[in-house]
Amino acid sequence: xxxxxxxxxxxxxxxxxxxxxxxxxxxxxxxxxxxxxxxxxxxxxxxxxxxxxxxxxxxxxxxxxxxxxxxxxxxxxxxxxxxxxxxxxxxxxxxxxxxxxxxxxxxxxxxxxxxxxxxxxxxxxxxxxxxxxxxxxxxxxxxxxxxxxxxxxxxxxxxxxxxxxxxxxxxxxxxxxxxxxxxxxxxxxxxxxxxxxxxxxxxxxxxxxxxxxxxxxxxxxxxxxxxxxxxxxxxxxxxxxxxxxxxxxxxxxxxxxxxxxxxxxxxxxxxxxxxxxxxxxxxxxxxxxxxxxxxx
Amino acid sequence: xxxxxxxxxxxxxxxxxxxxxxxxxxxxxxxxxxxxxxxxxxxxxxxxxxxxxxxxxxxxxxxxxxxxxxxxxxxxxxxxxxxxxxxxxxxxxxxxxxxxxxxxxxxxxxxxxxxxxxxxxxxxxxxxxxxxxxxxxxxxxxxxxxxxxxxxxxxxxxxxxxxxxxxxxxxxxxxxxxxxxxxxxxxxxxxxxxxxxxxxxxxxxxxxxxxxxxxxxxxxxxxxxxxxxxxxxxxxxxxxxxxxxxxxxxxxxxxxxxxxxxxxxxxxxxxxxxxxxxxxxxxxxxxxxxxxxxxxxxxxxxxxxxxxxxxxxxxxxxxxxxxxxxxxxxxxxxxxxxxxxxxxxxxxxxxx
Numbered sequence: 094x095x096x097x098x099x100x101x102x103x104x105x106x107x108x109x110x111x112x113x114x115x116x117x118x119x120x121x122x123x124x125x126x127x128x129x130x131x132x133x134x135x136x137x138x139x140x141x142x143x144x145x146x147x148x149x150x151x152x153x154x155x156x157x158x159x160x161x162x163x164x165x166x167x168x169x170x171x172x173x174x175x176x177x178x179x180x181x182x183x184x185x186x187x188x189x190x191x192x193x194x195x196x197x198x199x200x201x202x203x204x205x206x207x208x209x210x211x212x213x214x215x216x217x218x219x220x221x222x223x224x225x226x227x228x229x230x231x232x233x234x235x236x237x238x239x240x241x242x243x244x245x246x247x248x249x250x251x252x253x254x255x256x257x258x259x260x261x262x263x264x265x266x267x268x269x270x271x272x273x274x275x276x277x278x279x280x281x282x283x284x285x286x287x288x289x290x291x292x293x294x295x296x297x298x299x300x301x302x303x304x305x306x307x308x309x310x311x312x313x314x315x316x317x318x319x320x321x322x323x324x325x326x327x328x329x330x331x332x333x334x335x336x337x338x339x340x341x342x343x344x345x346x347x348x349x350x351x352x353x354x355x356x357x358x359x360x361x362x363x364x365x366x367x368x369x370x371x372x373x374x375x376x377x378x379x380x381x382x383x384x385x386x387x388x389x
Numbered sequence: 390x391x392x393x394x395x396x397x398x399x400x401x402x403x404x405x406x407x408x409x410x411x412x413x414x415x416x417x418x419x420x421x422x423x424x425x426x427x428x429x430x431x432x433x434x435x436x437x438x439x440x441x442x443x444x445x446x447x448x449x450x451x452x453x454x455x456x457x458x459x460x461x462x463x464x465x466x467x468x469x470x471x472x473x474x475x476x477x478x479x480x481x482x483x484x485x486x487x488x489x490x491x492x493x494x495x496x497x498x499x500x501x502x503x504x505x506x507x508x509x510x511x512x513x514x515x516x517x518x519x520x521x522x523x524x525x526x527x528x529x530x531x532x533x534x535x536x537x538x539x540x541x542x543x544x545x546x547x548x549x550x551x552x553x554x555x556x557x558x559x560x561x562x563x564x565x566x567x568x569x570x571x572x573x574x575x576x577x578x579x580x581x582x583x584x585x586x587x588x589x590x591x592x593x594x595x596x597x598x599x600x601x602x603x604x605x606x607x608x609x610x611x612x613x614x615x616x617x618x619x620x621x622x623x624x625x626x627x628x629x630x631x632x633x634x635x636x637x638x639x640x641x642x643x644x645x646x647x648x649x650x651x652x653x654x655x656x657x658x659x660x661x662x663x664x665x666x667x668x669x670x671x672x673x674x675x676x677x678x679x680x681x682x683x684x685x686x687x688x689x690x691x692x693x694x695x696x697x698x699x700x701x702x703x704x705x706x707x708x709x710x711x712x713x714x715x716x717x718x719x720x721x722x723x724x725x726x727x728x729x730x731x732x733x734x735x736x737x738x739x740x741x
Contacts, residue, residue, distance in 0.1 A: 185514055185515070187714050190714060193463065325516060325519055329515070373520065
């Protein structure tokens with residue numbers, strides 16, 4: 094019983110980080126209808142950047158984190174201005190292929206070239222480490238911290254979209270960008286903000302995930318293999334959907350690795366995909382996505 | 390567009406794959422050049438051509454699925470893997486003849502493609518593309534973890550193919566085999582493209598709703614596209630297994646599927662000539678990068694030589710695809726057409 098409970102708790106805690114990664118993709122998708130498949134590559138890049146600043150350049154960890162965030166904002170602006178703005182209004186296919194190629198080959202390749210391809214240990218940001226024990230349920234302290242940070246950031250972003258004027262404008266643009274533009278909303282600025290949020294959430298998610306395991310280039314594929322099922326499970330347009338989807342995937346993965354992996358090696362890697370395919374076959378728009386009605 | 394003075398007077402001549410005498414002449418010269426190549430070519434370029442041929446076969450399959458029918462698949466390398474593993478398993482574990490395995494590996498890839506194509510019944514665009522990505526991961530996982538059959542992470546080694554008691558082990562013989570397959574597959578794809586099935590595919594790609602209203606059973610035709618596309622992937626897998634004589638899971642990663650998609654984009658959507666352009670373009674780029682640019686840069690910056698060798702082709706291939714997507718979405722084939730029209734109407738050329 095305790096193992097089951099531990100597995101569920103661990104899954105929920107990991108799910109928080111997946112939710113944060115998925116958030117960046119959802120925000121960009123809601124604003125500009127671009128599925129940001131760069132998220133895996135960006136995570137690898139920012140995590141390696143933090144490691145490089147802290148270990149190779151001997152900066153204090155706090156300064157390194159701040160610099161990484163500044164870099165995330167800069168990269169977000171760069172991606173939007175020079176890569177995404179030229180293809181505004183292109184078909185979804187164009188942006189889809191662009192983002193996946195950028196993420197899985199160009200950004201990944203640049204990180205390999207700059208930081209070397211080998212796996213590294215993340216400088217410890219969150220102290221103390223070790224395990225926590227809550228009435229028989231044990232889990233790494235790091236997971237709890239990550240969960241709190243991830244959920245905090247998630248709520249912060251959600252509150253930003255709900256209660257500020259920019260958030261209101263953003264919801265406007267996601268409804269219909271042409272009408273928004275004719276009403277005088279600066280749509281390009283909104284897109285830029287969406288990309289910045291996308292990059293920031295990738296950076297934070299990457300740092301948290303890098304602290305949980307190691308910093309390596311495999312993290313990009315790993316993040317994609319988790320974030321995409323989370324997104325499609327929850328529905329591409331829904332922020333709460335992304336959170337709940339992340340919890341489902343996290344728990345399924347950790348239950349799978351506790352109970353199925355001893356019999357079938359490595360099955361938990363596959364579980365998110367199988368879960369996603371089954372749910373998509375039953376509800377093609379995901380659990381909380383918008384059902385698009387086709388009119389003739 | 391036809392050259393000046395040439396008119397289609399019969400339906401057959403309108404539908405013909407090669408419409409003018411010049412086309413036939415060019416084809417003959419090209420085939421003569423390619424098939425006499427083993428007589429004077431070096432081993433290096435022979436193996437380059439073999440790689441190009443195998444890639445053309447698999448990209449022609451993807452061309453039917455993505456270029457014609459519009460169903461984006463980023464898992465095509467996995468279907469290639471199914472074909473390659475089928476022949477590897479049947480010949481090593483059960484001692485089957487390699488030639489008997491040819492239709493079987495095609496069929497295996499086709500059936501696996503059908504299974505993972507099933508979601509296209511309800512999913513479209515992003516959702517379907519991500520579903521094929523899931524398919525790719527699931528298939529690769531099966532290669533890695535069913536150790537008893539697939540040899541796990543190490544993979545399997547094959548015996549060379551035999552024909553009439555002789556082993557086809559030299560580069561030249563594999564070159565001929567792959568070359569013949571390319572010609573056959575190109576002919577088949579060209580014919581599919583101009584049949585009613587091909588027109589249905591194009592209708593589905595251009596406007597699914599309009600196609601449905603016109604009475605095309607969409608689901609059935611999408612499944613056809615998946616089946617045919619994966620059939621050719623299986624054939625390419627069979628060739629792959631015999632050219633490499635070794636299969637392992639790392640050869641069929643999602644990155645390769647992405648390159649196949651990139652080749653279609655660079656060549657130009659929906660044209661067989663475009664597929665040839667795209668494959669040759671990226672393969673030439675590969676030669677330039679790995680054999681000339683990377684060693685040069687590695688000599689110039691010796692401290693990061695290792696990283697340059699790993700990452701340079703990733704960065705440059707990716708950048709080329711992205712630049713094509715940004716500035717020339719219709720690919721090289723469209724550029725060729727534009728040039729042809731320009732010279733055909735030479736003094737009075739005009740385009741908007």
